[in-house]
Amino acid sequence: IKKVVQAVKEKVGEDFKEVFVGIAGDHIRTMKSSEYLNLGESRLITKEDIALLEENIRKIRLPNDGDKILEVIPQDYKVDENTGIKDPVGMLGEMVEGNFHIVTGRVQSINTINKCVKNAGLEIKRLILEPLASAYATLTEEEKEGGVLMIDIGGGTSDIVVYKNFKIMDTAIIPFGGVSVTKDLEKILKILNRQAEEIKTKYASCLPSMEKTDVIKVQGIEGRKEKVFSLKEIAFIINARIIEIFKFINIELKEANIDLEEIGIGIVLTGGGAQLKYIDRLLESFFGKEVRIGYPKVKGADIVNKPQYATAVGLIMAGSSYLDENIQETENEGKTENEEKKEPGFLAKIAGLITEAVVGSKEDMKIN
Template structure:
């Protein structure tokens, strides 16, 4: 098995850390070889808050994935999220020396590199630059200008930024775990590559990924990424509400959410009751499924 065909993804989430191993097949698709996960105790709302706990969880998840896939994992592609992630739009322009020459990849590269040189707020850095559409000599709405002739080449770009310290802490955790980072990918972009088809992106689609500490959003239209966002709210908020509303332990609240949770209270049955074992011989606590749904809703 060629190591060039193997790819490993690492998702450092608020509630769990996952490592997944895949192999590119002859059709260009990814066959999953193995997956490992570990509880995440050092991440809050997508941001590393405890280096050692995060390192230990990464090592555990990677070890499980390596054993299941029979692959020696050294290099990983890492997802990044968190409330520090921002997105903005910017327009770039270059003037070419000879309008008779065809526009080539080097012209596109010049535009993209110009975007990477934008001055950010202190403590921020550019993570991704996505071309949206181009203008060639006042001809608007061009998706791929390569091969066209023109003097003035303009481009609209979707730029994603994040905190330098947040990215460095991710690199530090992965390195301390004995791994090398191949690249850092915004998690909603990675999710869209995994689950969205080209037809959906062309027609227009919003991808929403609700995690434990954050909710990721990516919006596509005409095959182009239009907007990305990371909202610092996730499933843990619901767990905390159930814990307080039902006066149960956090572990019990999470189990209630997973097994019996519903966001539509009107569809819950009036007479359906869940019995929670009492602590140290105390009476069991009875919780209405409808009340549980009202808390979640």
């Protein structure tokens, strides 16, 4: 972490002490809950009322004592008898009720992240759920309205977010990803991990039926005979793991009582795993929904507009949005007009510089 931080500081030319950090892992859980506030009399609902609702919801008892609330995400509100309200501030009513999507994580895991960041000389400004960051970077407002399932296949996990009518219907983290594919190849083909990673990066395919009978050769270790594998054989191994990930996602959707018909727009696939050949076709066949590959939406920063950078770019965008909201709350005047016009370019510059600092060059990162 220290090396990356130093590289970023040198590239950006600025010092910083606080960071936005992504969090994921199979310890992440989600739940839904509601909270109401009796105003005592009919009056205008204020921002302070909504803040009190969210403060109260954070006090609820969690199913697992070792968990901590990470995110409280408003779904919609009810004012007296009026339901499905997106923003009740300024409305007249005697009672306001909010429905919330709550994300929790293990305290032990959160503390470990805190310690690592502190050891690097930094403080965490805010923990952000990684699938929400990826969604921030790749989804459009139309998709969030019409119903969309975002799948981010990363290294250690596959993350999902479901939106409908601008509401988060579900978030989940599946404990399998690109690393699982590499380990499968390593174990089944009986090769080294680096050899398995190279095969995945160069020859990975999710559809055996689309592969020819071509073969590849892998050098033997310490004078042993080289090994020969067909591309079909490799595709069968990868296909099995990817389908397993899709099955886990389907189970999660059923447990969250989400009907595929609610996902009206379709599926957005992002993350390093989105680079696997024919994975979009396999995904369409499995769920029966149209699939597009999700690219981060940063103008003027082609280096980061790739699926494998969705989470990182989303963290930058979410962090920028969070800071802007706080600036607007504390300073009515905020930035000058000229400064506002520079923001998109500045964000693109920062995203590009950070990526170059982390990757070390402008070459594509391997699937991981």
